[in-house]
Amino acid sequence: MFSIKSMMLILSLMIMTGPVYSQTDSFGVSSCGWLENPSPANIWYTDISGQWMIAQQGKAGLSDDQMNQLYLAMSNKDEFVKTNNNYGFSCVCLKMDVDSNAQRVSKVYQAKQVLLKQCLENNSIISLMPIVLTDIID
Secondary structure, three states, rough: OOOHHHHHHHHHHHHOOOOOOOEEEEEEEEEEEEEEEEEEOEEEEEEEEEEEEEEEOOOOOOOOOHHHHHHHHHHHHHEEEEEOOOOOEEEEEEEEEEOOOEEEEEEEEEEEEEEEHHHHOOOOOHHHOOOHHHHHHH
């Protein structure tokens, strides 16, 4: 697990390269980005195309199987940044269907946690990381 101070050090040492991929395939959209679970039953995904609502407390969303895939994609605590007790974010690649008009993920086919480094080294999404760096520098 990375602390905020560790993340700051990593960010200051990183050389950012390469764009994130986002394409259509037989599953719909494939993309890598930040999967954030900031509080109970709230999950969203941020990639080069924007922020996508996945689950919101008190509202119907994805099936239990699809939600379990997302939770498993944040289960490696060495690649998970805690921001609120046991809640936080990871770098994840998803194969999914989306509702572009609602900016909502409508189905998850596959969710895979990848190294935080993959998102941190990506110029297209580094600035979209769920931590607001100015808040922790001040």
